[in-house]
Amino acid sequence: MPREMTYRCYTCGTYEPHRQPRDDRERNVIRKLAKKRKGNAFVDDYWICVSRDRDCRNIRYAYDDNPFDPPVKMPEPE
Numbered sequence: 275m276p277r278e279m280t281y282r283c284y285t286c287g288t289y290e291p292h293r294q295p296r297d298d299r300e301r302n303v304i305r306k307l308a309k310k311r312k313g314n315a316f317v318d319d320y321w322i323c324v325s326r327d328r329d330c331r332n333i334r335y336a337y338d339d340n341p342f343d344p345p346v347k348m349p350e351p352e
């Protein structure tokens with residue numbers, strides 16, 4: 275069961291609820307992104323913004339609100 279945590283979202287600019295990746299598709303998206311960042315390949319350390327106010331889906335690292343340049347959104351399922 276994925277947990278929910280409140281983290282600052284770089285894109286929203288505010289503290290928002292975030293969830294962990296919920297399925298293999300999302301885990302694979304994050305795994306590819308994480309591989310580009312040395313030493314930060316733990317998929318479960320990445321969180322997705324689930325702001326109630328907007329469809330954000332910005333991906334952050336647990337210890338860095340802006341790990342990717344530019345920021346990356348979790349893509350919608352095809």
Ligand SMILES: [Zn+2]
Pocket residue numbers: 283284285286287290323324325330331332
């Ligand atoms: Zn956000």
